[in-house]
Amino acid sequence: xxxxxxKYNEGELVExxxxxxxxxxxxxxxxxxxxLYGIVLKVVRSEETAQDxxxxxxxxxxxxxxxxxxxxxxxxxxxxxxxxxxxxxxLRVNRPEIQEIDSAVYWVEGNQNIYNxxxxxxxxxIVSQLKPxxxxxxxxxxxxxxxxxxxxxxxxxxxxxxxxxxxxALRDLRKFFxx
Amino acid sequence: MxxxxxxxxxxxxxxxxxxxxxxxxxxxxxxxxKIYPEIKAELEQLSEAVERYAxxxxxxxxxxxxxxxxxxxEFKEEEVQEExxxxxxxxxxxxxxxxxxxxxxxxxxxxxxxxIGSVVYFNAKVDTLSQTVAKQQTELQQQxxxxxxxxxxxxxxxxxxxxxxxxxxxxxxxxxxxRVVWNAKTQEVQLNVLxxxxxxxxxxxxxxxxxxxKPVDLGVFDVTGSLQKMKAIPQxxxxxxxxxxxxxxxxxxxxxxxxxxxxxx
Numbered sequence: 001x002x003x004x005x006x007k008y009n010e011g012e013l014v015e016x017x018x019x020x021x022x023x024x025x026x027x028x029x030x031x032x033x034x035x036l037y038g039i040v041l042k043v044v045r046s047e048e049t050a051q052d053x054x055x056x057x058x059x060x061x062x063x064x065x066x067x068x069x070x071x072x073x074x075x076x077x078x079x080x081x082x083x084x085x086x087x088x089x090x091l092r093v094n095r096p097e098i099q100e101i102d103s104a105v106y107w108v109e110g111n112q113n114i115y116n117x118x119x120x121x122x123x124x125x126i127v128s129q130l131k132p133x134x135x136x137x138x139x140x141x142x143x144x145x146x147x148x149x150x151x152x153x154x155x156x157x158x159x160x161x162x163x164x165x166x167x168x169a170l171r172d173l174r175k176f177f178x179x
Numbered sequence: 180m181x182x183x184x185x186x187x188x189x190x191x192x193x194x195x196x197x198x199x200x201x202x203x204x205x206x207x208x209x210x211x212x213k214i215y216p217e218i219k220a221e222l223e224q225l226s227e228a229v230e231r232y233a234x235x236x237x238x239x240x241x242x243x244x245x246x247x248x249x250x251x252x253e254f255k256e257e258e259v260q261e262e263x264x265x266x267x268x269x270x271x272x273x274x275x276x277x278x279x280x281x282x283x284x285x286x287x288x289x290x291x292x293x294x295i296g297s298v299v300y301f302n303a304k305v306d307t308l309s310q311t312v313a314k315q316q317t318e319l320q321q322q323x324x325x326x327x328x329x330x331x332x333x334x335x336x337x338x339x340x341x342x343x344x345x346x347x348x349x350x351x352x353x354x355x356x357x358r359v360v361w362n363a364k365t366q367e368v369q370l371n372v373l374x375x376x377x378x379x380x381x382x383x384x385x386x387x388x389x390x391x392x393k394p395v396d397l398g399v400f401d402v403t404g405s406l407q408k409m410k411a412i413p414q415x416x417x418x419x420x421x422x423x424x425x426x427x428x429x430x431x432x433x434x435x436x437x438x439x440x441x442x443x444x
Contacts, residue, residue, distance in 0.1 A: 020255040029245055034237035035230075041238055045354040046374050051244055058248045072209055077196065077226040080233065084198065127235045141197045142229055148199055166197065167190040174228040 010075045017065045029058065032076065036083045039143045043087040053090055057083050080143065088145035126176045134169035141166050186211065187221050196225055250314070328405040340364040344418055345373075346440035352376060357438045359386070359418045366411040368397055375402050375437060378422055385423045387431050388415035399427040417441045 008016070008027060016024035036057060041050040060082050068078050127135070136155070140146040146154070152162040194200045195208045212219040340362050348355035356373035370386055378384060386397040386409050397410045397418075422435040 020253065022249075022254040022256070025249065025252065025254070029248070033245070034239050035233040037240040038236040038238040039233055042236070045352075047376060049354070049374060051240055054240055054244060055248050055251070059251050062252050071213060073212075073222065074226045074230065076230045076233070080229065081198070127232060138232060141199065143233075145198070163190070163194075167193040170193045170196070170225055170228060173232060174224050177228050177231055 011070060014065065014068060014070060014075065017062070025062065028061070032079060033058070035076075036079065039080065039083055040087050042139055043084075043144055044091065049090070053083075053086055057086050060086065084143050084145055087143075091145075127173075129176050130169060130172060134165065134172065137162070137166050138169050138173070142170075181211070181215075183215050183217050187218060192218070192222050192225055195222070196229055325404070338362060342442065344440045344442055346418055346420060346438035348374075348438050349436055351435070352437050355438050357420055357440075359440065360406070361412075361415065361418075361442070366413050368409040368412055370400055370407050370409050372400070372402050372404070372407075375420075377402055381425050382422050383425045383427065384420050384437070385427045385431065387419045387421065388412045389417040389419065390414055391416070394419070394431050396427065396429065399423070399425075415442055 008024070013024055013027060017028065033054065037050060037054050040053050040057070041047065044050050044053065057079075061079055064082070068075065072078075130138075137151065140151045140154070141148065148159060148162050148166065151157075151166070152159040155162065157165075191200065191204060191208060195205060200208065208218075208222070212222050342361045342363060344359045344361060346357040346359060352375070355375050357375065358371045358373055360369040360371070361367070368386075368388075375384060383399040383401065385399045387394040388397055389395075390412070395412060395415075397412060400407045400409065417440060419431070419439040420437050421431040421433070422437060423432060
């Protein structure tokens with residue numbers, strides 16, 4: 001440990017994680033914990049809970065890394081799934097009342113604060129090209145664990161509209177990133 | 180042969196990434212993206228966009244969290260030190276093969292070296308073992324404490340006259356929740372924090388009962404997992420929690436209202 005960590009590609013990193021290499025975990029945590037924590041925090045909205053869940057998530061990643069199939073997609077997508085499922089399970093099982101308290105209004109208001117959390121100006125600029133409504137949808141559906149039906153209900157939008165907009169939000173985002 | 184352009188435009192890849200697909204669609208996406216490079220490329224770019232979005236909204240967890248997590252993981256350490264010490268043991272082997280006194284000196288020296296090696300080796304083992312024991316003791320202590328809290332919780336809740344009021348988070352802190360247990364007979368009020376943000380060190384949460392529209396102070400409390408006894412009240416329409424200065428305030432600061440719940444009669 002100590003000093004600057006070398007940079008690994010995903011394949012090398014996964015290989016080392018499977019060998020239970022300490023250095024590899026250091027690297028994984030240092031590079032991905034902020035992004036995953038940001039997501040979990042958005043879903044559960046309590047720092048204490050988010051920290052407990054982040055522990056659970058990293059332990060799950062560590063224990064299940066042998067199940068990750070490089071051919072099926074990016075490492076982060078796989079980790080995002082674990083993070084999303086762990087947070088949603090928590091909300092559904094432990095605190096069903098959260099679902100009631102939660103309102104679409106909060107999601108929209110919550111988005112106004114996002115900008116303070118960004119640490120990279122460039123990324124921030126790109127994301128701000130999305131309409132606030134698109135951001136809300138991305139957050140609800142891609143990591144809030146909302147189904148299209150639930151999002152439609154909460155935002156009082158027709159289901160078809162939600163489906164189209166969720167897809168187009170991601171497509172726009174992709175366009176911004178690649179241009 | 181499928182029309183990959185149509186497949187990509189159908190939106191199923193976006194739905195796959197958000198988890199909004201059936202089991203069959205999921206397998207289809209995974210299978211087709213292995214067969215068709217253009218589908219794989221599309222999926223890759225879309226996941227990259229999601230990834231970057233997540234990175235744009237990064238928030239750093241407290242630094243102490245990393246150690247907490249690492250303490251729960253088992254690493255395969257490189258066993259450099261142990262290998263060196265076991266190598267010292269090899270010179271013991273010539274013991275039976277030679278019997279001249281000059282050689283015996285060597286054997287003795289080698290034995291001593293081996294002994295030292297073993298001691299070093301076993302000391303290292305003992306060190307790791309005692310670390311493990313210490314870790315397990317702390318875990319056991321934590322669990323015992325948790326169990327005790329739970330037992331108290333169950334004991335405190337078991338009266339038939341108890342009424343449970345869940346105070347739910349308001350806009351300020353939607354994920355907060357507090358449970359109040361109110362015994363209408365004994366007028367006793369107990370409180371259990373389900374989730375509240377940790378307050379600054381000069382602040383404390385305060386419980387209020389609303390009686391005929393007026394707030395009545397029921398005392399301050401800390402964020403712990405156990406059931407806390409508050410001031411008794413004969414009558415209440417609702418309960419609420421605000422964040423106040425340490426020790427509490429005579430009237431609630433309404434801008435610092437965290438949770439609230441009505442008593443159902």
